[in-house]
Amino acid sequence: MKFQAPRGTYDILPEDQAYWRFVTEMTRQVCELYGYERIDVPVFEQTGLFERGVGETTDIVEKEMYTFRDRSDERMTLRPEFTAGICRAYAERKLHGRPQPLRLYTIGPAFRYERPQAGRYRQFYQVDVEVLGSQDPAIDLEVMQVAWQIYEAVGIKGLSFQVNSTGCPACRPGYIATLKAWYEQHLDGICDDCRRRYGENPLRLLDCKRESCGKIAEGAPRIAKSLCGACNDHFVQLRSYLDALGRPYEVNHRMVRGLDYYTKTVFEVWAEGIGAQNAVCGGGRYDGLIGMVGGPETPAIGFASGIERIILTMKQEGIEPPEVPKPAVFVAYLGAEAKDAAVVLAQELRSAGVGAAALWEDRSLKAQMKQADRIGAAYTLIIGEEEVKNGVVMVRRMADSTQTALPRWEVLDAVKGGGTA
RNA sequence: GUGGGCAUAGCUCAGUUGGUUAGAGCGCUAGACUGUGGCUCUGGAGGUCGCGGGUUCGAAUCCCGUUGCCCACCCCA
DSSP states (O other): OOOOOOTTOOOOOGGGHHHHHHHHHHHHHHHHHTTOEEOOOOSEEEHHHHHHHHOTTSHIIIIIOEEEEOTTOOEEEEOSOSHHHHHHHHHHTTGGGSSSSEEEEEEEEEEOOOOOBTTBOSEEEEEEEEEESOOOHHHHHHHHHHHHHHHHHHTOOOEEEEEEEOOOTTTHHHHHHHHHHHHGGGGGGSOHHHHHHHHHOGGGGGGOOSHHHHHHHHTSOOGGGTOOHHHHHHHHHHHHHHHHHTOOOEEOTTOOOSSTTOEEEEEEEEESSSOSOOEEEEEEEOTTHHHHTTSOOOOEEEEEEEHHHHHHHHHHTTOOOOOOOOOSEEEEEOSHHHHHHHHHHHHHHHHTTOOEEEOOSOOOHHHHHHHHHHHTOSEEEEEOHHHHHHTEEEEEETTTTEEEEEEHHHHHHHHTTSSOO
């Protein structure tokens, strides 16, 4: 039986690890710079949490969740996103008793059963950033800044930031009514999908990708004009902060988001050239969610950013991550006696914090040298019969092919600081 | 769930109107250099031609089915 990775999953092979290290490390640094603390929540939760939190009628809940019954017959679901789990933790662990607002971030895998395509997988990794316990638009700005700075830190340039307001339970229903009323006269101009959306999810009419529908959507009434006082003030304030910082952004009144919990601010970050799934980041405010999953009414905002899509963008822009550290020295030997000495020497080096690799296959010196070259060792230490007899080690500096025989006790000092590890 | 494209060596790909033992480059490995990497040269290993069936004297090539991958829709990170 030959096994294969499940559809939509992949292996992060050694040669790709440099990207992953770099992105997660930059994320950690930026989040800490802003005073965000790391939290990790379970990979699976009770199914009901996502049904309530993400929304019963969303695509995610209706057709994309990995749901199963465990051995106690409890319905469990692999997390399709992070926000619901973090809100659950906030309520369950009484995190509202800590200094507010609470700034959190996490990194890990999420799962959705979808057809894979460019930048989309069934197991995918996200950076997730959340602030719980504040409704100030300055917090919206701060959260967006975290995203911006992460992309800056990994060197991505060609991104565009999209912002909109989706209103709140007080004003959104009115807008939806207005929108539907307006679309009533345009039903024959839109596509079949859009006619379905008209009934099921009218906000979705706005972001249809078809050119003909797009033209119509462009002329549709804008939510900005239907916002209640509080939502309008919030959006105006956020935009003035963005302007003050000189951040390039676009108010995109046709951007709506597919999760039910969003209120007021929503935003996305788009990248070009990574395929149809161009949203590298999506997020927004969810002032009602924590209350819905059993916590105190608490305003909050956050975003999730897809690591695969970040890396895709980096590759698209030709950004190379720093190399993963390699052993500083390679230990080569010839003969059984020399092997004994080499095994001990390699371990001494490692104990002293100097990375040491070897082949241990009793291969020719040439093969060992070749290996040393390939792994990028700064020094190769050669031990043969001669060296064993004289208590010395041949220390060869690979960069300029110079070598000298040194007494064993001088080897460590000679080699220290020679490599990246 | 729907639509399109592609499956030949570890990788990237050739393979004529169906015709002997399916090739190249890279990579791996060994030697040239009996104890020295990168360059060069020479040799070697490595293939159920995705899988199953059919047509045919003969199939990598034609037909049917199937699986997988890629891309797009829906939707989302």
